[in-house]
Amino acid sequence: MPTPAAPHGPRRVLITGASRGIGRATAVAFAGQGDRVAVHYAAGRAGAEETLSLLPGSGHALVQGDLGEPGAAERIVGETVAALGGIDVLVNNAAVAPSAGNEHRPATTPHADWRRVWRRMVEVNLLGAVDLTHLVAQHLIDRGAGGRIVNVGSRGAFRGEPDFPAYGTTKAALQSFGQSMAIALAPHGIAVTSVAPGFVATGRQAAKLAEDGAAIEAQSPFGRVGTPEEVADAVRYLASAPAVWASGAILDLNGASHLRS
Template sequence: MRTVLVTGAAGGIGAAIAARFAAAGDRLACADLRPAELSTVAEKLRADHGAAVTELPGDLADAAYAEGLVDAAGAVDVLVNAAGIYPATRLLDMTAQRWDRVQDVNVRAAVLTTVAFGRKHVAAGTAGTVVNISSGAATRARPGASHYATSKAALEMATKACAVELGPHGIRVNAVSPGFVTVDSEANPVTEAYAAAVSVNPLGRRGAPGEIAGAVFWLAGPEAGWITGTVLRVDGGSTAGAAGLPLHWSGETAVQEGMPQKGTTHV
C-alpha cells in the first residue's frame, strides 16, 4: 500500500487520479484550494473505495504551503502534481499579478513539492515517483493563454530537470500531457465553442478524466520503472496531426516522385 499525494484533487482530472489510486488500495493525501469541494471528493473516495484520505486544503501560490505539503501528507510514495489554473487573459490585458499567479500555481508549486519530496526520500534512502500534469498548450499557444502555455512548457522542462537530478537517487519524475478532456469545472470553465474547436483529433472524440488517471497510475507503477524525464501525450492523437483536414490537392498530380514541378510550394 502506497501513500499518494495529489494536488488539485477537487478538480475533474485530479479527482479521477485520486480515485484510480484509491481503487488500488492506496492511501490518499488530497490538496486543493477549495475546502468544500475537496471534502466532497474525499468523502466519495471513502464511500466508494474505503480509502484512508487526508485533506490538505490550501493555496499552492503560497510557497510555504506548497513546501510543507509533503511533510503534512506523511511518508509519501507517489506525488502527483495535478493542480493547474488556466484563466483566459488577452496578452494586452496581462498584468504582473495575473502572470505570476499562473506561474506560481502551475510551475513553482510543482517544483517546490518535488524538491520537498526529493529531499525526504534522499534523506531516507528510499525511491519515489513524481507525475506532473502538463497540457498540449506546452507546445501550442492560443489566444488568451500566453501565461498558461508558458507555464506548461516550463513544467515539462522542470520535469526533465528534476528527473536528471533525482534519478541517481531512485526517484522518477515524468509528466502526462492530456488533450482536451471533458471536465465540469467551475474553477476552470470553457465554452462549448472552444471545446468543439480543440477536441478534433484522429480518434474523433474528447478524452475522459479516467483515461488520464490510467496513464498517471501506470507511470507511477513498476511497469514504468525504467521511464523518467518523459512526457506522455494522452490526447487522442492530436499531437500526431489533424485527421480532419481535406487533402491539400484535389486530385492526382503528374509530378514524379521526388521531382517537384517548377513553382510548386511544399507545406
C-alpha cells in the same frame, strides 16, 4: 550503493488540485488499487470532501494550501507526512487553468492584468510544483526510498496558447523541469515523468464545451475530447514500479489532436 527501489503494495500518494476534474479522477484511480491518498485543495473544501467520499479504502486525508503562498508547500508536505506516515508518490496536478477571468491576449490585455495573471500562474503552476518536488525528493532521499513524481502538463506547451500564454509557458517549463529532475533523481531511485493532456471534459470546461463543443471535438480524429479517467490511468501507470524506465518521458494524451516529432 544500490539504487533504492520504489515500494510495492499500498503507497502514500499526494495529489495536488484533487477537489475535482483530473485530480479527483487520479485520486480515485490510486485509491482503487489500494493506495492511501492525500487529497490536496486550495479553496474548494466542499469539492475536496466530495473527492474524499468517493475514495475506496481507508486512511485517506485532506490537505489544504494555496501553492501561490509562501510556506504552503512546506505545510502541505508536512501535513501529508503526518497524516499518511510518509509520501511515496507525488502528482503535481494543481494549476491555475485557463478561464474567462484570466484570458490575457497580448494585444488587448491591460499591462496590470497581464502582470497579475502571469505572476499567479508562475507561482502556482510552476513554482508550487517545483517546491513540492524538492521537498518530496528530499523526504524520499532521507528515507533511502525510491519513489515516483508525475507532473500534469499540457498539450498547450507544444501547440501554444495565444489567449493564455502564461498557461502554455508554465506547462512547458514544468515539463522541462520534470526532465531535469528525472536525471538528477534517478540515482536515488526516483522516477519523474509528465503527461501532456489535450482538451479534457472536466466540470471546469463544461461551459466551453457547450459553446464550442463541435469545433473542439473536431480537433481530434476520434471526434471527441479526453476524459479525466483517461489521464488518471496514464498517471497511475507512470507512477507504477514497471514504469521506472519511462523516467524523463512526456506522454502526449490528446487523441492525435496535436502531433510533435
